[in-house]
Amino acid sequence: MTPVNLKSLAxxxxxxxxxxxxxxxxxHEVSEATxxxxxxxxxxxxxxxxxxxxxxxxxxxxxxxxxxxxxxNHFFALAINGIEEAARQSGYHVLIYLTHDDYARxxxxxxxxxxxxxxxxxxxxxxxxxxxxxxxxxxxxxLPIVFFDRVCAEVATAKVTTNDYESGYQATEHxxxxxxxxxxxxxxxxxLSIGQFRQQGYLDALTAHGLPPDPDLVLNGVMDNEQNVVxxxxxxxxxxxxxxxxxxxxxxxxxxxxxxxxxxxxxxEDIKIIGFSNLEAASLLDPPLSTITQPAYDIGREAAxxxxxxxEKKKDILPSQSLVLNSELFQRxxxxxx
Amino acid sequence: MTPVNLKSLAxxxxxxxxxxxxxxxxxHEVSEATxxxxxxxxxxxxxxxxxxxxxxxxxxxxxxxxxxxxxxNHFFALAINGIEEAARQSGYHVLIYLTHDDYARxxxxxxxxxxxxxxxxxxxxxxxxxxxxxxxxxxxxxLPIVFFDRVCAEVATAKVTTNDYESGYQATEHxxxxxxxxxxxxxxxxxLSIGQFRQQGYLDALTAHGLPPDPDLVLNGVMDNEQNVVxxxxxxxxxxxxxxxxxxxxxxxxxxxxxxxxxxxxxxEDIKIIGFSNLEAASLLDPPLSTITQPAYDIGREAAxxxxxxxEKKKDILPSQSLVLNSELFQRxxxxxx
DNA sequence: TTGTAAGCGTTATCAG
DNA sequence: CTGATAACGCTTACAA
Numbered sequence: 001m002t003p004v005n006l007k008s009l010a011x012x013x014x015x016x017x018x019x020x021x022x023x024x025x026x027x028h029e030v031s032e033a034t035x036x037x038x039x040x041x042x043x044x045x046x047x048x049x050x051x052x053x054x055x056x057x058x059x060x061x062x063x064x065x066x067x068x069x070x071x072x073n074h075f076f077a078l079a080i081n082g083i084e085e086a087a088r089q090s091g092y093h094v095l096i097y098l099t100h101d102d103y104a105r106x107x108x109x110x111x112x113x114x115x116x117x118x119x120x121x122x123x124x125x126x127x128x129x130x131x132x133x134x135x136x137x138x139x140x141x142x143l144p145i146v147f148f149d150r151v152c153a154e155v156a157t158a159k160v161t162t163n164d165y166e167s168g169y170q171a172t173e174h175x176x177x178x179x180x181x182x183x184x185x186x187x188x189x190x191x192l193s194i195g196q197f198r199q200q201g202y203l204d205a206l207t208a209h210g211l212p213p214d215p216d217l218v219l220n221g222v223m224d225n226e227q228n229v230v231x232x233x234x235x236x237x238x239x240x241x242x243x244x245x246x247x248x249x250x251x252x253x254x255x256x257x258x259x260x261x262x263x264x265x266x267x268x269e270d271i272k273i274i275g276f277s278n279l280e281a282a283s284l285l286d287p288p289l290s291t292i293t294q295p296a297y298d299i300g301r302e303a304a305x306x307x308x309x310x311x312e313k314k315k316d317i318l319p320s321q322s323l324v325l326n327s328e329l330f331q332r333x334x335x336x337x338x
Numbered sequence: 339m340t341p342v343n344l345k346s347l348a349x350x351x352x353x354x355x356x357x358x359x360x361x362x363x364x365x366h367e368v369s370e371a372t373x374x375x376x377x378x379x380x381x382x383x384x385x386x387x388x389x390x391x392x393x394x395x396x397x398x399x400x401x402x403x404x405x406x407x408x409x410x411n412h413f414f415a416l417a418i419n420g421i422e423e424a425a426r427q428s429g430y431h432v433l434i435y436l437t438h439d440d441y442a443r444x445x446x447x448x449x450x451x452x453x454x455x456x457x458x459x460x461x462x463x464x465x466x467x468x469x470x471x472x473x474x475x476x477x478x479x480x481l482p483i484v485f486f487d488r489v490c491a492e493v494a495t496a497k498v499t500t501n502d503y504e505s506g507y508q509a510t511e512h513x514x515x516x517x518x519x520x521x522x523x524x525x526x527x528x529x530l531s532i533g534q535f536r537q538q539g540y541l542d543a544l545t546a547h548g549l550p551p552d553p554d555l556v557l558n559g560v561m562d563n564e565q566n567v568v569x570x571x572x573x574x575x576x577x578x579x580x581x582x583x584x585x586x587x588x589x590x591x592x593x594x595x596x597x598x599x600x601x602x603x604x605x606x607e608d609i610k611i612i613g614f615s616n617l618e619a620a621s622l623l624d625p626p627l628s629t630i631t632q633p634a635y636d637i638g639r640e641a642a643x644x645x646x647x648x649x650e651k652k653k654d655i656l657p658s659q660s661l662v663l664n665s666e667l668f669q670r671x672x673x674x675x676x
Numbered sequence: 677t678t679g680t681a682a683g684c685g686t687t688a689t690c691a692g
Numbered sequence: 693c694t695g696a697t698a699a700c701g702c703t704t705a706c707a708a
Contacts, residue, residue, distance in 0.1 A: 355680095357679075
């Protein structure tokens with residue numbers, strides 16, 4: 001089967017390659033008559049331009065990369081959904097890379113992306129990442145980057161986040177107003193910026209309501225959920241006075257549910273729980289889980305829009321283009337006052 | 339900033355482009371000494387080969403495409419996870435396309451992929467797709483395709499699925515053995531092959547246990563979840579004798595939960611429910627949901643492996659390479675015998 | 677062991 | 693309006 005490319009089209013039409021190319025791109029310097037002829041044959045033969053030749057020549061790939069920790073997580077899945085939507089509307093393709101929250105993988109992926117495979121990058125950094133040299137060096141190649149949710153403070157570019165400080169404050173205040181006095185905070189390990197904001201909101205809410213912050217009540221979760229169950233169990237057994245839990249991550253809230261069931265602690269009578277979550281079934285849990293829900297789809301879509309706009313205009317992305325969207329607190333039975 | 343490519347490296351090293359290229363690909367026809375020099379400069383300058391130039395020249399993109407209905411669904415998210423893992427291990431990149439179960443989008447995506455952007459394709463067809471001409475025509479371009487879960491029977495290639503007939507049979511039998519006599523089946527609209535298999539399993543299990551199949555008890559769900567709630571509500575009100583529900587799709591099981599809560603039907607006392615689902619929180623629902631759980635991660639990984647193997651060997655993919663993995667039935671309180 | 681040069685399919689520049 | 697031709701960056705015969 002002879003390949004369908006500009007050359008073969010040109011031969012069959014007795015035209016030059018250049019003219020065929022121009023006709024297909026609807027250039028104004030081609031007669032309507034030839035355009036019709038060209039288009040007719042092209043569709044008849046199912047011609048589709050070779051993306052790589054075009055990318056090589058124009059130095060533009062119409063592709064954006066998405067680097068995220070994981071996809072089996074409703075937040076990131078929804079974000080991808082928003083990203084894909086924005087990309088599709090502008091004719092962009094989406095390459096997905098998963099870091100599994102592993103620093104080494106993130107570095108390898110980022111290095112690979114220097115090959116010009118993508119016109120821009122959307123990124124949510126791995127929780128294991130503490131050194132951002134790899135990202136900075138990528139930025140130095142002039143590749144536009146937009147961070148979303150898990151941002152890298154040290155790189156000057158746009159970031160799309162949610163009001164994490166306020167959410168942490170609200171969640172904690174909500175627990176206090178529901179009657180909690182000893183509130184634990186479960187967050188993901190290390191130095192993710194979002195964790196810090198949520199933690200600060202938690203601390204400030206406690207102080208504002210005259211409750212003394214206690215470092216013993218703050219639990220740094222780990223990657224492994226089994227391990228988190230162990231840690232949470234230890235915490236609840238060591239501190240039977242805990243009557244409220246604020247989980248900064250969905251899976252820690254889920255683990256807390258499992259531990260409470262196991263230890264026979266009733267929710268919300270003995271312990272009230274609220275957590276960040278995009279779980280659709282939150283209202284069907286036993287008991288329904290109060291959540292702080294991030295607008296994940298919008299985060300993805302807006303981040304992609306900012307990126308694509310910059311790519312098309314070949315302009316640098318400024319930190320001032322950052323966006324902060326608001327999360328929403330859904331009050332359900334897991335924090336019912338009692 | 340002068341670009342880092344083979345040419346600039348060659349100039350700085352006073353070597354030819356060819357030698358540099360060969361050195362970096364670790365060709366045996368380059369002296370160890372030069373290899374060392376070349377590699378040193380390459381890493382120092384953070385050289386990364388231009389993916390498009392390489393793809394164009396070698397007619398290989400090291401990229402696979404994934405076309406799925408949606409990503410905000412734990413099944414597909416896990417599948418992507420498996421796909422990405424297999425791809426990463428073989429040095430492949432993953433392009434994601436979402437059809438949103440829309441036929442027109444699927445056609446547009448498939449047409450676009452004829453541009454040679456991907457070396458192979460993994461696909462789970464849209465529920466709205468009834469005509470497969472677009473897929474056949476893609477196959478005619480010799481692009482290797484592997485279907486997973488929602489397969490297209492009319493295209494001769496490998497398919498990775500689960501034992502849907504047996505699962506439908508088991509789920510229904512499980513309801514019968516738990517005491518149900520009037521069992522409804524909620525499935526997704528139209529002619530998806532997997533829906534048909536599950537439906538057949540349902541019918542055969544009924545017959546095998548002396549229960550007459552009743553078309554009135556089979557509900558074809560639609561895209562919109564709100565609408566599904568309405569349909570399920572109507573069904574349960576029209577047929578108050580229904581005492582068991584088998585949902586072929588997770589979101590229909592979830593909708594059924596909502597309707598039961600709303601109508602005051604107790605699960606499992608009044609109605610027992612079992613559904614296909616990859617929901618991690620199934621055991622925390624009220625009541626915990628009995629599920630048929632597909633090995634989504636493995637499905638994705640195995641499908642990707644078959645595809646990549648074929649791509650690397652430039653061999654056609656045969657239907658005989660198809661794989662059927664087993665789903666697992668998790669018995670929980672929603673189907674407790676009463 | 678190294679260099680020269682053709683060519684992948686497209687787009688852009690320059691003539692005609 | 694159309695055609696010839698030179699890139700884009702890389703790989704790979706073929707020469708040296």
